[in-house]
Amino acid sequence: MQVILCEDIDKIGVAGETKSVSEGFARNFLLPKGLAYPATPGNLKKWESEKHLREIKLVKNLESARTLAAQLESVALSVPARAGREGQLFGSITTAAVAEALLGKGFSVDRKTIDISAPIKTLGAHEVTIRLHSQVEARLKVEVVSS
Incomplete structure (x- = not known):
């Protein structure tokens, strides 16, 4: 079809x-x-x-995605989690936890746009990618701390 x-x-x-x-x-x-x-x-x-109207809307969406990406990359995000003595987490940090932490900082991001390349199962700094637009991605540093 x-x-x-x-x-x-x-x-x-x-x-x-x-x-x-x-x-x-x-x-x-x-x-x-x-x-x-x-x-x-x-x-x-x-x-x-309707092609012209869509192109204008696409440019506006792209610009807003770029500004949001710049704002997100400057945010220091801290996610609390329960951990053992060696720094191993009980469970892992999910996209929902990252989205919730971003919401606490004032950013509403859909958890489906967040990409965690490898499961986050240890304390420390990790990198997360957020797809804001087909042409714009934000790389975010997430610090996992013991709660």
Whole structure:
């Protein structure tokens, strides 16, 4: 099935592209969530007519993502966790814990955009990546401290 992507979708394509996807993926995921439209001649014409407005919105989103990334990279984030004597945590630091700590600092970040490359299971400084936009990532230093 041919669809027009409304948003950037990982491993599928970027907004505005016409892609061929399976019927089930389109009907069960893309169309109900508003991530794509069927690629009919009417929808293609409508998409082209609204292209300029979307480009302006995309530039604004990119600029706001860059400013947010600069703010996030300057934040010193501390996450408390229970740990043993050797600095091993009882459990691990999750994306939800990082998002909650950021919320405490005044930043509302969706936990799904936070990427922890390796499980955080020790005390100390660790690096976390936050995907704010398809072109903008913020690298954040997270200090895990004993509570």
